Amino acid sequence: MTTQVIVLNGGSSSGKSGIARCLQAILPDPWIDLGVDTLLDRLPPSLRDSGAGAMVGAQGEVTLGPGFREVEHAWLTGIAAMARAGARIVFDDVFLGGATSQERCRAHLAGLEVVWVGVRCDATIAAGRELARGDRVTGMAAAQADVVHQGVVYDLVVDTSHTESLDCARAIAAYVT
Amino acid sequence: MTTQVIVLNGGSSSGKSGIARCLQAILPDPWIDLGVDTLLDRLPPSLRDSGAGAMVGAQGEVTLGPGFREVEHAWLTGIAAMARAGARIVFDDVFLGGATSQERCRAHLAGLEVVWVGVRCDATIAAGRELARGDRVTGMAAAQADVVHQGVVYDLVVDTSHTESLDCARAIAAYVT
Amino acid sequence: MTTQVIVLNGGSSSGKSGIARCLQAILPDPWIDLGVDTLLDRLPPSLRDSGAGAMVGAQGEVTLGPGFREVEHAWLTGIAAMARAGARIVFDDVFLGGATSQERCRAHLAGLEVVWVGVRCDATIAAGRELARGDRVTGMAAAQADVVHQGVVYDLVVDTSHTESLDCARAIAAYVT
């Protein structure tokens, strides 16, 4: 069956966006790149930096309140509907709850042909890249590097610590049917 | 019935994004701001600046090919699914085809409670704002100012030529139930 | 004598950047647009959100520490040197100290042909535009709207409350020799 969704799960600064853009460039069909960052960008002020919504603490710890969860449910429902309507979607996410987050995601994507990809990056290296990009709260990368993979089951895992985004994308492309 | 989607239709540089952000700030419930610009940002290279996808000509004229139309259909289907799943959505679009574009949008949003808003701006003023923002191809604003409203039916029309975004948002908020 | 520097002074969200871009578009010679925002963007982490550097409080109040002042002195010295070396510069700034800030700026620009422009915007309107742009701490616009003009002497004053950026730019261009 034809792959409909590629889920990229990894911590902050693990390299998901770069891999997603490489996938868009090398896969023969058009793929749309949507992920949790797109949703976060489109939230109203009341769900940013608030207990009800998404909040990043001083050490980079992220908390997601009930208001964010409601919106995220609708967002995932919509992403799944796009895929069912024929769009190919690269979906990048940060499974802060590990296996629990994957279950939530899997439930929404029911019936779709999904390739699950773990995007790993050594915590120290990710923290260095976080510094180099300069637009994230210091600490997010290290805090998320391992926890987002706990209990998560993948079709394949790539590791950006010593592999370029484009090479990771090529490895993933080989799984896409 | 409760409003589920606010559609803002207007030409480039007519002020849709500013109104959307004001709506997010003043409406009591959380509204997600999604529109055609979000989709354009997430397209693969093969659908950007290509005959198959979205292309902006030297005079600011926009052409949308069959590849874009396929993706747009899935995108609209997903937006509607998000709204049906409980998200409140400010959806800003540019109805290049006027009434035909509205019909396509309306078909996707079937069964949802929609407020249709026309965002007008005098073509000369919009062209000046295009220059002032500096990130759009010169000519888009003037080319789209009138054509996007041809035959389109609205619940209300705001005009940013001499009214601030926030005041336009307040007028729209009064229609939201 | 030929104008070498156009100083645009105004509060946050008063419309300086839009006017600067319009000036670049309409003036026959090439003008470089540099201002305090460019400097703020290039600061190291130690001078951002720190008592030593530039800090924006929860109500939008800006404080500038001694570390920022040292860098600003070098920055102004460099801007003046660029102008003396032949670059035409649109310099936008926020004179938080009113007349005192202008004196500091004037001392650095000594010997250069400068057009001093006040960019005014009604505080309530600027606050609305701050909301509409969505990328500034709420409160900056209102806090700065009047204070930045106290005691400042201008060659001309434009008011963006009811005048478009392009029309303000045209008024300024008439002063440029």
Added chain:
Amino acid sequence: MTTQVIVLNGGSSSGKSGIARCLQAILPDPWIDLGVDTLLDRLPPSLRDSGAGAMVGAQGEVTLGPGFREVEHAWLTGIAAMARAGARIVFDDVFLGGATSQERCRAHLAGLEVVWVGVRCDATIAAGRELARGDRVTGMAAAQADVVHQGVVYDLVVDTSHTESLDCARAIAAYVT
């Protein structure tokens, strides 16, 4: 003597900006990060995509016309003046003319204590990173990877092909006095 300017020279997508941000984070004193990209961002429309100014061709080849050269001279003069006035500057540039570009840069920085750093990256790897970042014309990275180093003399050379930005920054920091 105390280092006043760190020049980072390397091709597009070689990793200069990431190294600059890491330097800002790890060096004990405040360093301002200015480079040719900052100048390009502030140019008027007449010097963008024009024969007189800076132009990027369809294959990523960059041409710089006489209008750009005039402005660049003033820009370099100003950067040097900032450093003489006490600012510590990380200056990143792309020496399209190799040794000739270095001479021009060196002439402007006369009398200043400069650390010259070559930022190398394998052309194929840089091309992959260009794809991954998605905001550059394809071809720039490969076209510039080697040519910008021809005949250039460095105090040290870092290679981002297999070394992280932060580790490159640490190597450079060891040269800063």
